[in-house]
Amino acid sequence: MNVILRNTALAVQIQNCYFATIQFLAYETVSFESRTTVSEITVSEINMLYERLAEALRTQISQGVYPTGGRLHSVREQSRLHSVSQSTVVLAYQQLEAEGLIEARPQSGFYVRERSTNRSCPETTLPKPRTRPLSVNVGQHIMQVVDACRDPQLIHFSTASPSADLLPVASFNRALTQAMRNDPTHFARYESRLGNPLLRQHIARLSLEAGIEVSSDDIIVTNGCQEALSLALRAVANSGDVIAVESPTYYGILQAIERYGMKVLEIPTHARDGISIEALRFAMDQWPIKAVVAMPTYSNPIGSTMPESNKQALMQLLNERDVALIEDDVHAEFCGVNQRPKAVKHYDTQARVLLCSSFSKTIAPGLRVGWILPGSHYFDRVAQLKYITTLATAGLQQAALAEFLSHGAYSRHVKQLKRTYRTQQQRMSEAIAHYFPVGTKAAIPDGGTVSWIELPNKISSWKLFELALQHGISIVPGSLFSTQKKYEHFIRLCWGGAWTARTEQALRKLGQLIEQLQHNP
Numbered sequence: 001m002n003v004i005l006r007n008t009a010l011a012v013q014i015q016n017c018y019f020a021t022i023q024f025l026a027y028e029t030v031s032f033e034s035r036t037t038v039s040e041i042t043v044s045e046i047n048m049l050y051e052r053l054a055e056a057l058r059t060q061i062s063q064g065v066y067p068t069g070g071r072l073h074s075v076r077e078q079s080r081l082h083s084v085s086q087s088t089v090v091l092a093y094q095q096l097e098a099e100g101l102i103e104a105r106p107q108s109g110f111y112v113r114e115r116s117t118n119r120s121c122p123e124t125t126l127p128k129p130r131t132r133p134l135s136v137n138v139g140q141h142i143m144q145v146v147d148a149c150r151d152p153q154l155i156h157f158s159t160a161s162p163s164a165d166l167l168p169v170a171s172f173n174r175a176l177t178q179a180m181r182n183d184p185t186h187f188a189r190y191e192s193r194l195g196n197p198l199l200r201q202h203i204a205r206l207s208l209e210a211g212i213e214v215s216s217d218d219i220i221v222t223n224g225c226q227e228a229l230s231l232a233l234r235a236v237a238n239s240g241d242v243i244a245v246e247s248p249t250y251y252g253i254l255q256a257i258e259r260y261g262m263k264v265l266e267i268p269t270h271a272r273d274g275i276s277i278e279a280l281r282f283a284m285d286q287w288p289i290k291a292v293v294a295m296p297t298y299s300n301p302i303g304s305t306m307p308e309s310n311k312q313a314l315m316q317l318l319n320e321r322d323v324a325l326i327e328d329d330v331h332a333e334f335c336g337v338n339q340r341p342k343a344v345k346h347y348d349t350q351a352r353v354l355l356c357s358s359f360s361k362t363i364a365p366g367l368r369v370g371w372i373l374p375g376s377h378y379f380d381r382v383a384q385l386k387y388i389t390t391l392a393t394a395g396l397q398q399a400a401l402a403e404f405l406s407h408g409a410y411s412r413h414v415k416q417l418k419r420t421y422r423t424q425q426q427r428m429s430e431a432i433a434h435y436f437p438v439g440t441k442a443a444i445p446d447g448g449t450v451s452w453i454e455l456p457n458k459i460s461s462w463k464l465f466e467l468a469l470q471h472g473i474s475i476v477p478g479s480l481f482s483t484q485k486k487y488e489h490f491i492r493l494c495w496g497g498a499w500t501a502r503t504e505q506a507l508r509k510l511g512q513l514i515e516q517l518q519h520n521p
Helices: 008-031 043-062 075-082 084-097 139-148 171-181 197-210 222-237 249-257 277-286 308-321 375-388 395-406 411-435 463-469 503-517
Strands: 102-105 108-110 221-222 242-247 261-270 291-296 322-329 353-358 368-373 440-445 452-455 490-494
Touching: 043 084, 075 084, 075 411, 084 102, 084 249, 139 249, 171 395, 171 411, 197 221, 197 368, 197 395, 221 222, 221 375, 222 249, 222 322, 222 353, 222 368, 222 503, 242 249, 242 277, 249 261, 261 277, 277 291, 277 308, 277 440, 291 308, 308 322, 353 375, 395 411, 411 452, 411 503, 463 490
Parallel strands: 242 261, 242 291, 291 322, 322 353
Antiparallel strands: 102 108, 221 368, 353 368, 440 452, 452 490
16 A cells, blocks of 8 residues: 555554455455456455445434444344345444444444534524515525536535435336326326316325315315415415515525515524514514415424414414415424424414425425415415416326325335434434534424524635535525525535435535634635
């Protein structure tokens, strides 16, 4: 080796890996039947065997097969389970140990590491926005970030959707094939403007989990949740009207408000409990608010969930003031507890709530299938707007979703995804506390898919965004989630992708970049 090893411990580790690799080659030649000498086996093929095993073990750890603090199978047992040599298992275990995922205990075996930190990440407090309506001008900055983060080679902490690794690709493809067999002419005609009848029946059943009793005739299928939000806004307000939103709020909501020439009024929001009912009441006394747009359950970007008492108080206030609520419920499936929180629409007795959601966060973003429950007061208006805007949502995707939902695959998949996200939420929380510098604050919820991070020493989130991109990491600057310059030193991180060694390394690098900006802004 033509490298001077300055770290003695590292040198020993590399030496051990070297001898383990030689031993590995002696056992693994059976995997390369056409080549019988060590020199004919490439380094990439050597790496492939134990890295493949290491990746399988990472997945099992992330899914809770091996819980935190739990003992992994012995080297001999793993060798038998995966049909590889014991040397391959040793190399895979050494890789996971180097990543900090597992630890070796003398005369006991390997265990999933309980990450210990000397500190916990303190909870962030959100700055209060200016309480007056403002025009929205965020579209250009949002598209700049969206376009920059499209590179598939990046480590993505910018997308609040599951990666393909976590999606039911095979089972959904089977459902798609069956839907085409059932009716090969789906593509040859428009679907009903309200949506596939069978799919709407399934959505009605799913709504029961949120405490909402509706029939399939109360549902309109949309092109994702974004179209549902846009239709809702146009149904309840006109250009120049004032829309109250959480602060910070999802930038897609701000884009829609900007698109229709409406004004936004940001309402103070708590990192845990969501929008302030008192502040909203005060704002309604001051301004002619036409509608409120909110994510009461696992909001984006801060992950807050309103207590049930607050949801009831919000509904009471809306009834008193004759104001509509556009409820974005898209992240609510990923509850950190066993029972999904009730939607505000559960408490709606006067048809003031237009609930919007989609399958983008649970099955596949690319399907672009969502829905809206507009309520009797706004149903005809929304149905008309849907027709004149996009006529209908593509029928084949709807038929495939209906097929997928018909056989129980959806509930099994969501249950598994929730378990995975709970593990990844814990890992994200631990990694932020472990790798990010002292002074970092966070709002990390017990559900959803996002973490809201306050950077220390007023570090610019845009500078961090640009620097992170140079190192192959995508994040979202906090300023995109507001019309005001209140979140310039906040970022949003998502844990929707499969957790791998690269994920852990990227968070470590992100912490180093924050340290770098502290010393050289």
